[in-house]
Amino acid sequence: MLHNAANSANDADSTDEERFTITQLAREFGITTRAMRFYEAQGLLSPARSGTTRIYSARDRVRLKLVLRGKRLGLTLKEIANILDMYDAEPGEAGQLRYMLERLQDQRDVLEKQRDDIDLTLAELDVIESQCRQRLSTVAASE
């Protein structure tokens, strides 16, 4: 078993990064190892290897977190990949930077539209709920 964490002051290794196994992260985030391997196949993750075994760093963990957040927003894995790529994109030339700014704005537009949709939906849930409570009080009275 991999001795993990709880090693504070020793270790010859210069970087004291925590390392995780695939099942550790899977359990932590409530997903399957199959899903994680799939994300890797899609280029969303690229953990180190010890032999054939995957070793996830803290950075990998953050990326996974971002993937799952993207999923909650209903983004496809491809869209998530595009965002992740922007995170650690090489400087690049002016044209590419300008293109990237456009894509960023597109993403922002989608998210803001989505926030509006959420607010609308929440407002309608309020209406339904109050109607529901109304009926409930009426029904409860006749029991």
Next chain:
Amino acid sequence: MLHNAANSANDADSTDEERFTITQLAREFGITTRAMRFYEAQGLLSPARSGTTRIYSARDRVRLKLVLRGKRLGLTLKEIANILDMYDAEPGEAGQLRYMLERLQDQRDVLEKQRDDIDLTLAELDVIESQCRQRLSTVAASE
């Protein structure tokens, strides 16, 4: 062709509801007729029929709008159907009403979580964008 709208003061029909063809609505919302028929097959829409031809009412149109909003939020058609069902649910008995209130709260939790995710993502896009503009000004200076 169906003479639509623009008939204000006549018509023996008591309800002056507008009626739409499938292609009208499809064009209006930028989707395909195939999609609309699919939504119907999944129980999300149930337009009237004139012979075999579908006739959509204003109410059908609203439902379609809600379906598309749900889609933008990343909901599955099944989830959307559940929400729509709550819209026009029969009063029902107390137990069912209480169950419905729970489902409503679940939905609210998801949406609020989603809004938090959006705010986080927007904040990160800001960071990326400003870095992007930084580099761009640097690069632009050396041209």
Next chain:
DNA sequence: CGTTACGTTTACGTAAACGTCAAGCAACGG
């Protein structure tokens, strides 16, 4: 009267995102 436009059903195809085996290697406990 042919074709163009719009409507229908039925049915097979497809992309995305995994689920679910199967078969195999590696270490560790008893």
Next chain:
DNA sequence: CCGTTGCTTGACGTTTACGTAAACGTAACG
């Protein structure tokens, strides 16, 4: 040494949400 546990790579199955094509009806247009 043998079995359990945890990791690996295929590879095929499944669900969702349509796309796409075939084959047909019908109403208007020139």
